[in-house]
Amino acid sequence: MTRGPGGALLALLIAGCAVPQRPAVVSAPAPVGQRVEAITAAARRSEREPDAQVRAELAADAQREAQACLAVEPRAAGCLYGHALALGLDARAHPARAGESLARMLTDLADAEAVDPGYDEAGPARVRALVLVRAPGWPLGPGDPAAGVAAARRAVSLRPQYPPNLLALAEALARTGETLAAHEAYGRAREAALARPASSDREEWLSEANRALQQ
Structure with missing residues:
Protein backbone atom coordinates (compact mmCIF):
# COMPACT_ATOMS: atom_id res chain seq x y z
CA MET A 1 0.00 0.00 0.00
CA THR A 2 1.36 3.44 -0.93
CA ARG A 3 1.41 5.96 1.89
CA GLY A 4 0.50 9.59 1.38
CA PRO A 5 3.13 12.10 2.48
CA GLY A 6 1.33 12.92 5.70
CA GLY A 7 0.78 9.32 6.79
CA ALA A 8 4.33 8.29 6.01
CA LEU A 9 5.61 11.30 7.85
CA LEU A 10 3.69 10.47 11.01
CA ALA A 11 5.12 6.95 10.94
CA LEU A 12 8.66 8.29 10.78
CA LEU A 13 7.98 10.64 13.68
CA ILE A 14 7.01 7.73 15.88
CA ALA A 15 9.75 5.37 14.74
CA GLY A 16 12.48 7.94 14.47
CA CYS A 17 12.30 9.75 17.80
CA ALA A 18 13.85 8.60 21.04
CA VAL A 19 11.74 10.79 23.32
CA PRO A 20 9.69 8.70 25.80
CA GLN A 21 5.91 8.65 25.73
CA ARG A 22 3.97 11.25 27.69
CA PRO A 23 0.24 11.19 28.45
CA ALA A 24 -0.63 14.58 27.01
CA VAL A 25 0.70 17.78 25.49
CA VAL A 26 1.49 20.50 28.04
CA SER A 27 1.18 24.25 27.58
CA ALA A 28 2.93 25.63 30.67
CA PRO A 29 6.39 27.18 30.34
CA ALA A 30 8.86 24.34 30.06
CA PRO A 31 12.45 23.54 29.11
CA VAL A 32 13.30 22.64 25.54
CA GLY A 33 13.41 18.90 26.24
CA GLN A 34 9.97 18.89 27.82
CA ARG A 35 8.47 20.75 24.88
CA VAL A 36 9.97 18.26 22.43
CA GLU A 37 8.58 15.43 24.57
CA ALA A 38 5.16 17.08 24.38
CA ILE A 39 5.36 17.31 20.60
CA THR A 40 6.35 13.65 20.35
CA ALA A 41 3.48 12.71 22.65
CA ALA A 42 1.12 14.51 20.28
CA ALA A 43 2.55 12.47 17.41
CA ARG A 44 1.98 9.20 19.26
CA ARG A 45 -1.59 10.15 20.09
CA SER A 46 -2.24 11.29 16.53
CA GLU A 47 -1.05 7.96 15.11
CA ARG A 48 -3.77 6.14 17.06
CA GLU A 49 -6.47 8.78 16.63
CA PRO A 50 -9.16 8.02 13.99
CA ASP A 51 -10.88 11.41 14.26
CA ALA A 52 -9.50 13.96 11.78
CA GLN A 53 -10.61 16.87 13.94
CA VAL A 54 -8.73 15.53 16.95
CA ARG A 55 -5.64 15.00 14.79
CA ALA A 56 -5.88 18.62 13.67
CA GLU A 57 -6.12 19.72 17.31
CA LEU A 58 -3.05 17.65 18.21
CA ALA A 59 -1.14 19.22 15.32
CA ALA A 60 -2.15 22.66 16.57
CA ASP A 61 -1.03 21.76 20.10
CA ALA A 62 2.33 20.63 18.76
CA GLN A 63 2.70 23.85 16.79
CA ARG A 64 2.00 25.92 19.91
CA GLU A 65 4.66 24.00 21.83
CA ALA A 66 7.16 24.47 19.01
CA GLN A 67 6.44 28.18 18.62
CA ALA A 68 6.75 28.72 22.37
CA CYS A 69 10.12 26.97 22.30
CA LEU A 70 11.37 29.00 19.34
CA ALA A 71 10.21 32.23 20.96
CA VAL A 72 12.59 31.63 23.86
CA GLU A 73 15.47 29.84 22.08
CA PRO A 74 15.12 30.36 18.32
CA ARG A 75 18.45 28.71 17.48
CA ALA A 76 18.31 25.81 19.92
CA ALA A 77 18.59 22.46 18.16
CA GLY A 78 15.74 21.05 20.25
CA CYS A 79 13.38 23.87 19.30
CA LEU A 80 14.21 23.59 15.60
CA TYR A 81 13.85 19.82 15.76
CA GLY A 82 10.58 20.05 17.67
CA HIS A 83 9.20 22.51 15.13
CA ALA A 84 10.13 20.10 12.35
CA LEU A 85 8.21 17.31 14.08
CA ALA A 86 5.23 19.61 14.57
CA LEU A 87 5.26 20.39 10.86
CA GLY A 88 5.08 16.65 10.26
CA LEU A 89 1.85 16.46 12.24
CA ASP A 90 0.54 19.44 10.29
CA ALA A 91 1.29 17.63 7.03
CA ARG A 92 -0.84 14.69 8.10
CA ALA A 93 -3.66 16.80 9.51
CA HIS A 94 -3.78 19.09 6.45
CA PRO A 95 -2.82 17.09 3.32
CA ALA A 96 -3.55 20.01 1.01
CA ARG A 97 -0.53 21.85 2.38
CA ALA A 98 1.63 18.80 3.06
CA GLY A 99 4.16 19.73 0.39
CA GLU A 100 4.78 23.12 1.96
CA SER A 101 4.95 21.64 5.45
CA LEU A 102 7.47 19.01 4.36
CA ALA A 103 9.68 21.61 2.69
CA ARG A 104 9.68 23.74 5.84
CA MET A 105 10.33 20.62 7.90
CA LEU A 106 13.48 19.88 5.89
CA THR A 107 14.70 23.44 6.45
CA ASP A 108 14.24 23.12 10.21
CA LEU A 109 15.97 19.74 10.25
CA ALA A 110 18.94 21.15 8.32
CA ASP A 111 19.19 24.03 10.79
CA ALA A 112 18.95 21.66 13.77
CA GLU A 113 21.64 19.42 12.29
CA ALA A 114 23.93 22.42 11.80
CA VAL A 115 23.53 23.41 15.46
CA ASP A 116 23.77 19.94 17.04
CA PRO A 117 24.09 16.94 14.70
CA GLY A 118 23.89 14.48 17.60
CA TYR A 119 20.60 15.76 19.01
CA ASP A 120 18.16 12.90 19.72
CA GLU A 121 20.69 10.26 18.65
CA ALA A 122 21.38 12.06 15.34
CA GLY A 123 17.67 12.75 14.96
CA PRO A 124 17.91 15.67 12.50
CA ALA A 125 19.75 13.60 9.88
CA ARG A 126 17.68 10.47 10.59
CA VAL A 127 14.31 12.17 10.23
CA ARG A 128 15.56 14.13 7.22
CA ALA A 129 16.50 10.85 5.56
CA LEU A 130 13.05 9.39 6.07
CA VAL A 131 11.28 12.49 4.79
CA LEU A 132 13.40 12.47 1.65
CA VAL A 133 12.80 8.75 1.12
CA ARG A 134 9.06 8.72 1.83
CA ALA A 135 7.85 12.04 0.44
CA PRO A 136 6.78 12.26 -3.20
CA GLY A 137 9.32 13.82 -5.53
CA TRP A 138 9.09 17.03 -7.50
CA PRO A 139 6.68 18.59 -8.38
CA LEU A 140 4.45 17.07 -5.70
CA GLY A 141 6.94 17.12 -2.86
CA PRO A 142 10.58 17.28 -1.75
CA GLY A 143 11.31 13.56 -2.02
CA ASP A 144 14.86 12.63 -3.06
CA PRO A 145 15.83 9.04 -2.17
CA ALA A 146 19.52 9.48 -3.06
CA ALA A 147 19.77 12.47 -0.74
CA GLY A 148 17.93 10.37 1.82
CA VAL A 149 20.69 7.75 1.69
CA ALA A 150 23.30 10.45 2.30
CA ALA A 151 21.38 11.81 5.30
CA ALA A 152 20.91 8.32 6.74
CA ARG A 153 24.62 7.63 6.40
CA ARG A 154 25.33 10.80 8.39
CA ALA A 155 23.04 9.60 11.16
CA VAL A 156 24.70 6.19 11.25
CA SER A 157 28.17 7.71 11.30
CA LEU A 158 27.20 9.75 14.37
CA ARG A 159 25.29 7.06 16.28
CA PRO A 160 26.11 3.71 14.64
CA GLN A 161 24.50 1.53 17.33
CA TYR A 162 21.14 3.33 17.47
CA PRO A 163 18.64 1.01 15.75
CA PRO A 164 16.41 3.68 14.14
CA ASN A 165 19.44 5.15 12.36
CA LEU A 166 20.24 1.75 10.86
CA LEU A 167 16.59 1.19 9.98
CA ALA A 168 16.48 4.56 8.22
CA LEU A 169 19.60 3.68 6.25
CA ALA A 170 18.18 0.29 5.33
CA GLU A 171 14.92 1.81 4.10
CA ALA A 172 16.77 4.44 2.09
CA LEU A 173 19.02 1.83 0.48
CA ALA A 174 16.03 -0.34 -0.37
CA ARG A 175 14.27 2.65 -1.91
CA THR A 176 17.24 3.31 -4.19
CA GLY A 177 17.47 -0.32 -5.28
CA GLU A 178 20.54 -1.30 -3.23
CA THR A 179 18.96 -4.53 -2.07
CA LEU A 180 21.99 -6.32 -0.65
CA ALA A 181 23.20 -3.25 1.25
CA ALA A 182 19.69 -2.72 2.59
CA HIS A 183 19.52 -6.33 3.80
CA GLU A 184 22.85 -5.89 5.58
CA ALA A 185 21.66 -2.69 7.24
CA TYR A 186 18.46 -4.37 8.43
CA GLY A 187 20.61 -7.14 9.92
CA ARG A 188 22.75 -4.58 11.73
CA ALA A 189 19.60 -2.86 13.00
CA ARG A 190 18.32 -6.16 14.36
CA GLU A 191 21.60 -6.86 16.15
CA ALA A 192 21.67 -3.36 17.61
CA ALA A 193 18.08 -3.72 18.84
CA ALA A 209 13.90 -5.34 10.99
CA ASN A 210 12.52 -8.89 11.06
CA ARG A 211 9.72 -8.06 8.61
CA ALA A 212 12.22 -6.64 6.15
CA LEU A 213 14.64 -9.54 6.53
CA GLN A 214 11.87 -12.06 5.83
CA GLN A 215 10.90 -10.49 2.52
Missing part, protein backbone atom coordinates in the same frame (compact mmCIF):
# COMPACT_ATOMS: atom_id res chain seq x y z
CA LEU A 194 18.80 -7.10 20.42
CA ALA A 195 21.62 -5.49 22.40
CA ARG A 196 19.16 -3.03 23.98
CA PRO A 197 17.21 -3.58 27.21
CA ALA A 198 13.65 -4.83 26.81
CA SER A 199 11.20 -2.05 25.96
CA SER A 200 8.30 -1.33 23.64
CA ASP A 201 10.65 0.62 21.36
CA ARG A 202 13.02 -2.35 21.17
CA GLU A 203 10.14 -4.62 20.14
CA GLU A 204 9.06 -2.19 17.42
CA TRP A 205 12.61 -1.96 16.05
CA LEU A 206 12.98 -5.74 16.05
CA SER A 207 9.62 -6.18 14.37
CA GLU A 208 10.51 -3.74 11.58
Whole structure:
Protein backbone atom coordinates (compact mmCIF):
# COMPACT_ATOMS: atom_id res chain seq x y z
CA MET A 1 0.00 0.00 0.00
CA THR A 2 1.36 3.44 -0.93
CA ARG A 3 1.41 5.96 1.89
CA GLY A 4 0.50 9.59 1.38
CA PRO A 5 3.13 12.10 2.48
CA GLY A 6 1.33 12.92 5.70
CA GLY A 7 0.78 9.32 6.79
CA ALA A 8 4.33 8.29 6.01
CA LEU A 9 5.61 11.30 7.85
CA LEU A 10 3.69 10.47 11.01
CA ALA A 11 5.12 6.95 10.94
CA LEU A 12 8.66 8.29 10.78
CA LEU A 13 7.98 10.64 13.68
CA ILE A 14 7.01 7.73 15.88
CA ALA A 15 9.75 5.37 14.74
CA GLY A 16 12.48 7.94 14.47
CA CYS A 17 12.30 9.75 17.80
CA ALA A 18 13.85 8.60 21.04
CA VAL A 19 11.74 10.79 23.32
CA PRO A 20 9.69 8.70 25.80
CA GLN A 21 5.91 8.65 25.73
CA ARG A 22 3.97 11.25 27.69
CA PRO A 23 0.24 11.19 28.45
CA ALA A 24 -0.63 14.58 27.01
CA VAL A 25 0.70 17.78 25.49
CA VAL A 26 1.49 20.50 28.04
CA SER A 27 1.18 24.25 27.58
CA ALA A 28 2.93 25.63 30.67
CA PRO A 29 6.39 27.18 30.34
CA ALA A 30 8.86 24.34 30.06
CA PRO A 31 12.45 23.54 29.11
CA VAL A 32 13.30 22.64 25.54
CA GLY A 33 13.41 18.90 26.24
CA GLN A 34 9.97 18.89 27.82
CA ARG A 35 8.47 20.75 24.88
CA VAL A 36 9.97 18.26 22.43
CA GLU A 37 8.58 15.43 24.57
CA ALA A 38 5.16 17.08 24.38
CA ILE A 39 5.36 17.31 20.60
CA THR A 40 6.35 13.65 20.35
CA ALA A 41 3.48 12.71 22.65
CA ALA A 42 1.12 14.51 20.28
CA ALA A 43 2.55 12.47 17.41
CA ARG A 44 1.98 9.20 19.26
CA ARG A 45 -1.59 10.15 20.09
CA SER A 46 -2.24 11.29 16.53
CA GLU A 47 -1.05 7.96 15.11
CA ARG A 48 -3.77 6.14 17.06
CA GLU A 49 -6.47 8.78 16.63
CA PRO A 50 -9.16 8.02 13.99
CA ASP A 51 -10.88 11.41 14.26
CA ALA A 52 -9.50 13.96 11.78
CA GLN A 53 -10.61 16.87 13.94
CA VAL A 54 -8.73 15.53 16.95
CA ARG A 55 -5.64 15.00 14.79
CA ALA A 56 -5.88 18.62 13.67
CA GLU A 57 -6.12 19.72 17.31
CA LEU A 58 -3.05 17.65 18.21
CA ALA A 59 -1.14 19.22 15.32
CA ALA A 60 -2.15 22.66 16.57
CA ASP A 61 -1.03 21.76 20.10
CA ALA A 62 2.33 20.63 18.76
CA GLN A 63 2.70 23.85 16.79
CA ARG A 64 2.00 25.92 19.91
CA GLU A 65 4.66 24.00 21.83
CA ALA A 66 7.16 24.47 19.01
CA GLN A 67 6.44 28.18 18.62
CA ALA A 68 6.75 28.72 22.37
CA CYS A 69 10.12 26.97 22.30
CA LEU A 70 11.37 29.00 19.34
CA ALA A 71 10.21 32.23 20.96
CA VAL A 72 12.59 31.63 23.86
CA GLU A 73 15.47 29.84 22.08
CA PRO A 74 15.12 30.36 18.32
CA ARG A 75 18.45 28.71 17.48
CA ALA A 76 18.31 25.81 19.92
CA ALA A 77 18.59 22.46 18.16
CA GLY A 78 15.74 21.05 20.25
CA CYS A 79 13.38 23.87 19.30
CA LEU A 80 14.21 23.59 15.60
CA TYR A 81 13.85 19.82 15.76
CA GLY A 82 10.58 20.05 17.67
CA HIS A 83 9.20 22.51 15.13
CA ALA A 84 10.13 20.10 12.35
CA LEU A 85 8.21 17.31 14.08
CA ALA A 86 5.23 19.61 14.57
CA LEU A 87 5.26 20.39 10.86
CA GLY A 88 5.08 16.65 10.26
CA LEU A 89 1.85 16.46 12.24
CA ASP A 90 0.54 19.44 10.29
CA ALA A 91 1.29 17.63 7.03
CA ARG A 92 -0.84 14.69 8.10
CA ALA A 93 -3.66 16.80 9.51
CA HIS A 94 -3.78 19.09 6.45
CA PRO A 95 -2.82 17.09 3.32
CA ALA A 96 -3.55 20.01 1.01
CA ARG A 97 -0.53 21.85 2.38
CA ALA A 98 1.63 18.80 3.06
CA GLY A 99 4.16 19.73 0.39
CA GLU A 100 4.78 23.12 1.96
CA SER A 101 4.95 21.64 5.45
CA LEU A 102 7.47 19.01 4.36
CA ALA A 103 9.68 21.61 2.69
CA ARG A 104 9.68 23.74 5.84
CA MET A 105 10.33 20.62 7.90
CA LEU A 106 13.48 19.88 5.89
CA THR A 107 14.70 23.44 6.45
CA ASP A 108 14.24 23.12 10.21
CA LEU A 109 15.97 19.74 10.25
CA ALA A 110 18.94 21.15 8.32
CA ASP A 111 19.19 24.03 10.79
CA ALA A 112 18.95 21.66 13.77
CA GLU A 113 21.64 19.42 12.29
CA ALA A 114 23.93 22.42 11.80
CA VAL A 115 23.53 23.41 15.46
CA ASP A 116 23.77 19.94 17.04
CA PRO A 117 24.09 16.94 14.70
CA GLY A 118 23.89 14.48 17.60
CA TYR A 119 20.60 15.76 19.01
CA ASP A 120 18.16 12.90 19.72
CA GLU A 121 20.69 10.26 18.65
CA ALA A 122 21.38 12.06 15.34
CA GLY A 123 17.67 12.75 14.96
CA PRO A 124 17.91 15.67 12.50
CA ALA A 125 19.75 13.60 9.88
CA ARG A 126 17.68 10.47 10.59
CA VAL A 127 14.31 12.17 10.23
CA ARG A 128 15.56 14.13 7.22
CA ALA A 129 16.50 10.85 5.56
CA LEU A 130 13.05 9.39 6.07
CA VAL A 131 11.28 12.49 4.79
CA LEU A 132 13.40 12.47 1.65
CA VAL A 133 12.80 8.75 1.12
CA ARG A 134 9.06 8.72 1.83
CA ALA A 135 7.85 12.04 0.44
CA PRO A 136 6.78 12.26 -3.20
CA GLY A 137 9.32 13.82 -5.53
CA TRP A 138 9.09 17.03 -7.50
CA PRO A 139 6.68 18.59 -8.38
CA LEU A 140 4.45 17.07 -5.70
CA GLY A 141 6.94 17.12 -2.86
CA PRO A 142 10.58 17.28 -1.75
CA GLY A 143 11.31 13.56 -2.02
CA ASP A 144 14.86 12.63 -3.06
CA PRO A 145 15.83 9.04 -2.17
CA ALA A 146 19.52 9.48 -3.06
CA ALA A 147 19.77 12.47 -0.74
CA GLY A 148 17.93 10.37 1.82
CA VAL A 149 20.69 7.75 1.69
CA ALA A 150 23.30 10.45 2.30
CA ALA A 151 21.38 11.81 5.30
CA ALA A 152 20.91 8.32 6.74
CA ARG A 153 24.62 7.63 6.40
CA ARG A 154 25.33 10.80 8.39
CA ALA A 155 23.04 9.60 11.16
CA VAL A 156 24.70 6.19 11.25
CA SER A 157 28.17 7.71 11.30
CA LEU A 158 27.20 9.75 14.37
CA ARG A 159 25.29 7.06 16.28
CA PRO A 160 26.11 3.71 14.64
CA GLN A 161 24.50 1.53 17.33
CA TYR A 162 21.14 3.33 17.47
CA PRO A 163 18.64 1.01 15.75
CA PRO A 164 16.41 3.68 14.14
CA ASN A 165 19.44 5.15 12.36
CA LEU A 166 20.24 1.75 10.86
CA LEU A 167 16.59 1.19 9.98
CA ALA A 168 16.48 4.56 8.22
CA LEU A 169 19.60 3.68 6.25
CA ALA A 170 18.18 0.29 5.33
CA GLU A 171 14.92 1.81 4.10
CA ALA A 172 16.77 4.44 2.09
CA LEU A 173 19.02 1.83 0.48
CA ALA A 174 16.03 -0.34 -0.37
CA ARG A 175 14.27 2.65 -1.91
CA THR A 176 17.24 3.31 -4.19
CA GLY A 177 17.47 -0.32 -5.28
CA GLU A 178 20.54 -1.30 -3.23
CA THR A 179 18.96 -4.53 -2.07
CA LEU A 180 21.99 -6.32 -0.65
CA ALA A 181 23.20 -3.25 1.25
CA ALA A 182 19.69 -2.72 2.59
CA HIS A 183 19.52 -6.33 3.80
CA GLU A 184 22.85 -5.89 5.58
CA ALA A 185 21.66 -2.69 7.24
CA TYR A 186 18.46 -4.37 8.43
CA GLY A 187 20.61 -7.14 9.92
CA ARG A 188 22.75 -4.58 11.73
CA ALA A 189 19.60 -2.86 13.00
CA ARG A 190 18.32 -6.16 14.36
CA GLU A 191 21.60 -6.86 16.15
CA ALA A 192 21.67 -3.36 17.61
CA ALA A 193 18.08 -3.72 18.84
CA LEU A 194 18.80 -7.10 20.42
CA ALA A 195 21.62 -5.49 22.40
CA ARG A 196 19.16 -3.03 23.98
CA PRO A 197 17.21 -3.58 27.21
CA ALA A 198 13.65 -4.83 26.81
CA SER A 199 11.20 -2.05 25.96
CA SER A 200 8.30 -1.33 23.64
CA ASP A 201 10.65 0.62 21.36
CA ARG A 202 13.02 -2.35 21.17
CA GLU A 203 10.14 -4.62 20.14
CA GLU A 204 9.06 -2.19 17.42
CA TRP A 205 12.61 -1.96 16.05
CA LEU A 206 12.98 -5.74 16.05
CA SER A 207 9.62 -6.18 14.37
CA GLU A 208 10.51 -3.74 11.58
CA ALA A 209 13.90 -5.34 10.99
CA ASN A 210 12.52 -8.89 11.06
CA ARG A 211 9.72 -8.06 8.61
CA ALA A 212 12.22 -6.64 6.15
CA LEU A 213 14.64 -9.54 6.53
CA GLN A 214 11.87 -12.06 5.83
CA GLN A 215 10.90 -10.49 2.52
